Amino acid sequence: MHANKQKYLYQHIANDISRSITDADYISGQKLPSLREISQRYAVSMATAIKAYEKLEQEGLIEVKPKSGYFVLPQLIQTIDKPEITRPKNKPTNVNVAHLAMSLITEARHPRLIKLGAAVPGEDMLPLASFSRSLAGVARRHWKALSRYEDAQGNESLRKQIAILMRDSGYRCKANEIIITNGCLESLNIALRCVAKPGDTIAIESPTYFGVLQVIENRGMRALEIPTHPQDGIEIDALAKAIKQQKISACVLIPSYSNPLGACMPDDNKHYVVKLLEKAGIPLIENDIYGGLSYQTPRPKSAKSFDGSGNVLYCSSFSKTLSPGLRIGWIIPGRHFENVRYQKFLDNLSTTVLPQIALAEFLERGQYRRSLRQSANIYQGRMQQMQRWVAEYFPAGTRITHPQGGFLLWLELPNHCDSLALYQQAMEKRISITPGKLFSAQGQYKHHIRLSCGAVEGEQAKQALKIIGKLVGT
Numbered sequence: 001m002h003a004n005k006q007k008y009l010y011q012h013i014a015n016d017i018s019r020s021i022t023d024a025d026y027i028s029g030q031k032l033p034s035l036r037e038i039s040q041r042y043a044v045s046m047a048t049a050i051k052a053y054e055k056l057e058q059e060g061l062i063e064v065k066p067k068s069g070y071f072v073l074p075q076l077i078q079t080i081d082k083p084e085i086t087r088p089k090n091k092p093t094n095v096n097v098a099h100l101a102m103s104l105i106t107e108a109r110h111p112r113l114i115k116l117g118a119a120v121p122g123e124d125m126l127p128l129a130s131f132s133r134s135l136a137g138v139a140r141r142h143w144k145a146l147s148r149y150e151d152a153q154g155n156e157s158l159r160k161q162i163a164i165l166m167r168d169s170g171y172r173c174k175a176n177e178i179i180i181t182n183g184c185l186e187s188l189n190i191a192l193r194c195v196a197k198p199g200d201t202i203a204i205e206s207p208t209y210f211g212v213l214q215v216i217e218n219r220g221m222r223a224l225e226i227p228t229h230p231q232d233g234i235e236i237d238a239l240a241k242a243i244k245q246q247k248i249s250a251c252v253l254i255p256s257y258s259n260p261l262g263a264c265m266p267d268d269n270k271h272y273v274v275k276l277l278e279k280a281g282i283p284l285i286e287n288d289i290y291g292g293l294s295y296q297t298p299r300p301k302s303a304k305s306f307d308g309s310g311n312v313l314y315c316s317s318f319s320k321t322l323s324p325g326l327r328i329g330w331i332i333p334g335r336h337f338e339n340v341r342y343q344k345f346l347d348n349l350s351t352t353v354l355p356q357i358a359l360a361e362f363l364e365r366g367q368y369r370r371s372l373r374q375s376a377n378i379y380q381g382r383m384q385q386m387q388r389w390v391a392e393y394f395p396a397g398t399r400i401t402h403p404q405g406g407f408l409l410w411l412e413l414p415n416h417c418d419s420l421a422l423y424q425q426a427m428e429k430r431i432s433i434t435p436g437k438l439f440s441a442q443g444q445y446k447h448h449i450r451l452s453c454g455a456v457e458g459e460q461a462k463q464a465l466k467i468i469g470k471l472v473g474t
């Protein structure tokens, strides 16, 4: 073949694949077709296929892994900046977000909304059909279990399975260290109640999940918002300084893929914070609900995995990975075990019986882990797409986070933007978003929003972002 034609061909193939990467048809980490497949698909020689991949390698779009093949590299959305580190006021604040949270969440349940607001996975992202077969089988075989209360600590087989899951986060424990709860929020509620009392100050990331704020509000405690980096999580020096300056009774963190920032603390920071708090005698409540949805394997370590003294109360649930409606979570309370078990008993005696048995069987079959990996892959692709569309449709000055796990994005909009008003305007167009104000006790983040790609994707997400981008620009 003529040399020029060869050049044109490899360039054409490289451009084709590059476009597929930009459009997220091929997503970060995904394996590309083999050289043989490329040569057959484009009817070119192996040498031309090799040259096309070499070009993509030079452009930093793909990498070759010896004996494995070619893979897509993470794509940087270069046209749009990341948000800066946050700077909340350095003083404890009474919290008052629960009413706003409840009214926005109730409103956003409307079935015909495009749900970019709720941090909830779509039906298609959850292994519900498979799990419901377990549930039906268990209902047939174990219906007599309904005649009794489950132990306050929870079903033993389920606790054994959770102990196995915990190894992924670098923490080895026995089933008898775990207590089953009605979801992560109950775990947080009990944990906080066990380690602090009304009027106490609780250190938190800023912004943080409004459920954490609700729990603090409900208990009559005060929130001390600590500066937080959108990539690396809580600023450890600021936390150390706050501990020196004020009396802090507990610290609540979401160290791996926080809500709303998607930040993940590096291992060294997790280690440092665990030791810092241990030394200061301040319990750490770790919320690890998104840790399993890492785009990379192995998933990041939990803070709990650095805990040698039982000072960390680890909280999580299956709400983001299997079913929010199941209402099953757990807590590993460390040295607060007896008190936590007692508080769980006082609250509601125990968690409902049959779903625990079904979940234990489901986890034993290994399907949960497979589904976790698949969902994380899909979320990674959706997040990249959403970032691109925000870059395309939102006005200059917009900033966006780049999480490496989970399905939440945090946007800093131009200063003039009022995200609560934007929320109302978007709802009129039947699109839900979450206004930033919900994530701060101090009423910060008025021009920020959280977007979720848990339940919305493709053309629907694109059109919705186009509309919101336009509203922001007006």
Ligand SMILES: Cc1ncc(COP(=O)(O)O)c(C=O)c1O
Pocket (backbone or CB within 6 Å): 119, 182, 183, 184, 185, 186, 209, 211, 254, 258, 259, 287, 289, 316, 317, 318, 319, 324, 328, 329
């Ligand atoms: C960080 C975080 N923690 C806890 C929860 C609530 O968990 P659960 O439904 O298991 O109570 C959520 C739900 O959005 C969350 O994002």
